[in-house]
Amino acid sequence: MNGDEAAARQLREQVADQFGRSLHIRTLDTGSCAVCEQEIRLLSAPHYDLNRLGFFFTPAPRHADLLLVTGPMVRAFDGAVRKTYEAMPGPKVVVATGACALGGVYPKDPFMHGNVGEVLPVDVWIPGCPPSPLALLQGLSVAVGRLAERTPGLTFAAGGEA
Amino acid sequence: MPLWFIRGLRRGVVTTRYPATPDGSAAALPTPPAFRPGELTRDVTDRIVAVCPSAALARHGDVLIFDAGNCTACGRCAAAAPDAVTSSGEWELAATARSALRKEIPILGERS
Numbered sequence: 001m002n003g004d005e006a007a008a009r010q011l012r013e014q015v016a017d018q019f020g021r022s023l024h025i026r027t028l029d030t031g032s033c034a035v036c037e038q039e040i041r042l043l044s045a046p047h048y049d050l051n052r053l054g055f056f057f058t059p060a061p062r063h064a065d066l067l068l069v070t071g072p073m074v075r076a077f078d079g080a081v082r083k084t085y086e087a088m089p090g091p092k093v094v095v096a097t098g099a100c101a102l103g104g105v106y107p108k109d110p111f112m113h114g115n116v117g118e119v120l121p122v123d124v125w126i127p128g129c130p131p132s133p134l135a136l137l138q139g140l141s142v143a144v145g146r147l148a149e150r151t152p153g154l155t156f157a158a159g160g161e162a
Numbered sequence: 163m164p165l166w167f168i169r170g171l172r173r174g175v176v177t178t179r180y181p182a183t184p185d186g187s188a189a190a191l192p193t194p195p196a197f198r199p200g201e202l203t204r205d206v207t208d209r210i211v212a213v214c215p216s217a218a219l220a221r222h223g224d225v226l227i228f229d230a231g232n233c234t235a236c237g238r239c240a241a242a243a244p245d246a247v248t249s250s251g252e253w254e255l256a257a258t259a260r261s262a263l264r265k266e267i268p269i270l271g272e273r274s
Contacts, residue, residue: 102260104216104232117260127255127263129216129234132191139256151257156228156265158196158248 013145022054023144026064028084031112032071035130036098040068042133055140061087066143069120070097072106073113081119093143096122097136099129188253192235194218195228196250202226203271206246210239224269230255231263246271 027040043050044057058064061084073081085094096116099105102125103115116122126139141147207226211219218232219239240247257263 099216099232099234102231102263104218104229104234122260123258125231125257125260125263127194127231127233127257128253129236132253134185134188134191135253135255138254142256142258149257149262150252150254151230151262154230154250154252154255154265155267156194156196156230156250156252157267158198158250 022056023065023140024056024058024063025066025068025140026058026061026084026088027068027070028081030069030071030077030081030101030116031074032098032100036070036100039130039133039136040070040097043136045133048133048137050137050140053137053141061085062089064088064092066093066095066140067120068095068097069101069116069122072100072103073116073119075110075112078119085120093123094120095124095126095139095143096120097126097139098131099127101125102127105129189251191253192237193249193251193253194230194233194235194255195237195239195247196252197226197228197267198246198248199268199270201243201246201271202267202269204269206243206271207269210243210247213238213242221269226267226269228265228267229263230265231257231260 027037029037042048061067065088067085067088094116096102101116103117106112106114108114108118113119124139124143126135128135131139138147142149204221204224207221211221215236215238216232216234218229218234220227240249255263
């Protein structure tokens, strides 16, 4: 366990070092409803302009540093997911995107794994149905170590207690 | 020569920072709920757990378990219990650990 954590920290430092300026993203749809893809495409639009942050989409997993996975991991995609992940050069980052990928929408059943974490080693989880382009930008920045995550500090308890 | 080019050379940065200014459209985003522990009773909690379509809510004794990763921000819990549930306004929710998205909210309302 400690070895895992040390390895994870080392990978994170390596990623921050190497991916600090330019990072190529391969998107992988494992059975999503395509709304996550729609938000991901919006990142390229002038309003969000992903490229100004040094992120680029690439059509080839062999050129990709980061795998952006959407959808509930339909089992029919097992082969494609494995090939895509193996084709990526290391160090690589896996980002699970959307409530389906985080296990919120579909249960684990004979047709789908229901959670990206069942199949791939996920580094960053981005909740949302769909996550807005802003949330995706924040998630990508967390993935390359430019931003600290805020989630551990959130309680989701509102004030105004009686 | 364009000014931005000279500025870029002087600062030595090739990209702009994440968000350089607060984003105006963030306020319009649907966001996961926030809960008022003082207004939550076991009955209210069971009601909002029952309407949640994505298993983001569960009740364990006097604790409401909210999994922000499962939440689709549909707003059904806020509609079912408007006194106890509001919108959190949080959208920067990326987490490096899945467990960091599971939150425990105490149920402090009076028993019914």
